[in-house]
Amino acid sequence: MNELSGKEFKLSSAQVSSNVADEVVILNHDKGVYYGLGEVGATLWSALESGPKSFDELCAVVTAEYEVDRETCEADVAALLSELMHEKLVEADS
Amino acid sequence: MSLYRAFDLRIHSEILLPELIPLENADQEADVKIVRSTVDFPDLEPTSIHRRGIMAQSAEDVNGAIYLRWEGVAGYKAVNGDTLYIEPYTDDAELLSLFTVSEALGCILLQRGLLLLHASSVQVGSVAYSFLGEPGAGKSTTATAFVKHGSHLLSDDLTAICFDDNNRPFVLPAYPQLKIWENTVNGLNFDKSELTPVAEGINKFSLRPGVNFPAEPIPLAKIFLLHDRPELPATQKFSPVEAPIELVRHFPLSARLLRGKVHQRHFQQSSWCATHAQIWNKRRPAGFAALEKWVSEQHSA
Incomplete structure (x- = not known):
């Protein structure tokens, strides 16, 4: 368990993204800064684009697509979400 | 007061705009009005936009009005996407027209929500191709070679793109x-008697393909990012996901206007272009013979 596990996540209103195949480029138009996401990040992003998701739902999306144990997956998803929230691209509701 | 058509808009103007297509019925309602007026400028910032060796200064106010000022030529204030105020500093009518129908009118187009690119575009068959690149990369020369080969000109230097309900792009x-350099005129074997020198002392000629100028927006099919870098492949598909970042580099107005919602819209529209059109990195063909060969291949493809 970690501090993110009880929360729900959604894309912030400060972002707009371009999502093609396995890649995502995101713009934070409040800051004027661009971000790129790799394959796993893009998987997570696509899931969030279809609507708000809980931490468990996001982990399930990743484990369904990649061969990764639950513990590693949770750590990776938590790290990615923290970064996306720090850059104001994703918001958490508790 | 004269009425013109440009960028799919009816434009009422108090100054003469000989570049544009005149419309007969001057009583028709206009989409855009160009009005002579004094302009009260806020503090202006320098830009990277140069025309005839003059740098444009620009600013935006809290109400969304865009200001543009060219020392010794004219100052402009674009309001609401429908009114362009011009404060002339010269009596040279041709110069005023040249500066009015480029970036100044571009400010109005931006306010109307169009995607603006520093690009030249042509119609090939039923679709549009746009050529982007650094100054000197060959945008106008490439467009000229297409026109020589039978394509219709759509725009030179400033390309405006609109989108339909399905987000498909149209030029x-x-x-x-x-406007083409004298060496292009010679290299593509144009008859100089059909061309007009742009102005005294400038080595450029103006080609005015008045017949068959398209009246309707044309679906955008290909974007070519022209370059002159030998280390890159001659032709390379551009990653669509990077298109929104690349196309920002080709925004023709002050980069400071690309903030917040306007930046968001530019990003979104660029990404729609990448979805519906092919984007190519294209090394400019070496020499006019190679250019004409490539143009001919594009027409038969």
């Missing part, structure tokens, strides 16, 4: 004028 026909 708006700007006005029928292409």
Whole structure:
């Protein structure tokens, strides 16, 4: 368990993204800064684009697509979400 | 007061705009009005936009009005996407027209929500191709070679793109004028008697393909990012996901206007272009013979 596990996540209103195949480029138009996401990040992003998701739902999306144990997956998803929230691209509701 | 058509808009103007297509019925309601007026400028910032060796200064106010000022030529204030105020500093009518139908009118187009690119565009068959690149990369020369081969000119230097309900991009026909260097005129074997020198002391000619200038927006099919870098492949598909970042580099107005919602819209529209059109990195063909060969291949493809 970690501090993110009880929360729900959604894309912030400060972002707009371009999502093609396995890649995502995101713009934070409040800051004027661009971000790129790799394959796993893009998987997570696509899931969030279809609507708000809980931490468990996001982990399930990743484990369904990649061969990764639950513990590693949770750590990776938590790290990615923290970064996306720090850059104001994703918001958490508790 | 004269009425013109450009960028799919009816434009009422208090100054003469000989580059544009004149419309007969001057009583028709206009989409855009160009009005002579004094302009009260806020503090202006320098830009990277140069025309005839003059740098444009620009600013935006809290109400969304865009200001543009060219020392010794004219100052402009674009309001609400429908009114362009011009404060002339010269009596040279041709110079005023040249500066009015480029970036100044571009400010109005931006306010109307169009995607603006520093690009020249042509209609090939039923679709549009746009050529982007650094100054000197060959945008106008490439467009000229296409026109020589039978394509219709859509725009030179400033390309405006609109989108339909399915987010498909369409190039708006700007006005029928292409400005080309004398070496392009010679290299593509144009008859100089059909061309007009742009101005005294400037080695450029104006090509005015007045017939068959398209009236309707044309679906955008290909974007070519022209370059002159030997280390890159001659032709390379551009990653669509990077298109929104690349196309920002080709925004023709002050980069400071690309903030917040306007930046968001530019990003979104660029990404729609990448979805519906092919984007190519294209090394400019070496020499006019190679250029004409490539143009001919594009027509038969």
